[in-house]
Amino acid sequence: MTTTTPGGDGRATQPERAPATCGACGGGTREDVARPASTYSPRGDYAVATCETCGSGRTVPVPEPEELNAFYATEYTYDAHLLISAEKRWRARHILDAALPPGAKRVLDVGCMYGYLLEEAKARGVTDAVGVELSSGPAKAASAAGLDVFCGTIEDYAKKDPGVFDLVVAQHVLEHVPEPLAFLREARALLPTGGTLCIAVPNYDARARRVFKEAWGWYQVPVHLHHFGARGLEGLIEQAGFRVERSERRGGDSLFVLMTLLQSVGNMPSSANAKAPSAVSRALVRTASALLRPYYFVGDDELLVVASAR
Numbered sequence: 001m002t003t004t005t006p007g008g009d010g011r012a013t014q015p016e017r018a019p020a021t022c023g024a025c026g027g028g029t030r031e032d033v034a035r036p037a038s039t040y041s042p043r044g045d046y047a048v049a050t051c052e053t054c055g056s057g058r059t060v061p062v063p064e065p066e067e068l069n070a071f072y073a074t075e076y077t078y079d080a081h082l083l084i085s086a087e088k089r090w091r092a093r094h095i096l097d098a099a100l101p102p103g104a105k106r107v108l109d110v111g112c113m114y115g116y117l118l119e120e121a122k123a124r125g126v127t128d129a130v131g132v133e134l135s136s137g138p139a140k141a142a143s144a145a146g147l148d149v150f151c152g153t154i155e156d157y158a159k160k161d162p163g164v165f166d167l168v169v170a171q172h173v174l175e176h177v178p179e180p181l182a183f184l185r186e187a188r189a190l191l192p193t194g195g196t197l198c199i200a201v202p203n204y205d206a207r208a209r210r211v212f213k214e215a216w217g218w219y220q221v222p223v224h225l226h227h228f229g230a231r232g233l234e235g236l237i238e239q240a241g242f243r244v245e246r247s248e249r250r251g252g253d254s255l256f257v258l259m260t261l262l263q264s265v266g267n268m269p270s271s272a273n274a275k276a277p278s279a280v281s282r283a284l285v286r287t288a289s290a291l292l293r294p295y296y297f298v299g300d301d302e303l304l305v306v307a308s309a310r
């Protein structure tokens, strides 16, 4: 949280924060979205500023690393995703439909969680499916299930000098990364010329964001540091040494839809509930996961970009 230091007149003053430049294009920002709702922070602690050049968003104030680490240690959990594992696998198959090169043998999934995409890739003949996952619980669970998962960041993994991959995937990772251009350059270094990159992130230009305003479920401040629009994301990917081949929009998953609906009626799902959901909550999520599947085809809450390494 923001710390205060005594000013010369004895009153507490706010310390200077880093200026909020756009994480996609480096442009200047102006505060636009008042105060998004978020599971990870009481309403009002963080806002989103919109880039005046590319239209992407930036969480302000930019949280300090220790502030973020506290959220990841106490509030942030993937547990709810276990309730919709069938939907996660289904979405992973769509990612592979869009991005897996014919005959691909080596696939790297950065932010692989429980390894759903890795298992689907292996089922398609990928012999070397590797995951990178920062969160130790899901990384251990995926390893215990027989998957090849490295616990750490993409930078840590690259230091192992693992060679190059046919496809590098990062789903809902880039918006969490303090330096997204550096992340994409690491991904570029793990691909040969002509290798494929697939990035999925929440879409800041989504129609539902305009309809539901601050209740839109993928603001997730402050753990989402960046809120990419297509223009900003595509420009950033090109800048990192790629040529954009495909840029699509799809609906968010059922957890996103439930979060948006609950927040729109002022019901903030608490992270405590997410860690130990009641039987009723679990049944609600499972039912929603089945019923809301077609939203994938009509919504535009997620950007999916497939690019080739130049």
Ligand SMILES: [Zn+2]
Binding pocket: 022, 023, 024, 025, 026, 027, 051, 052, 053, 054, 055, 056, 232
């Ligand atoms: Zn920008």
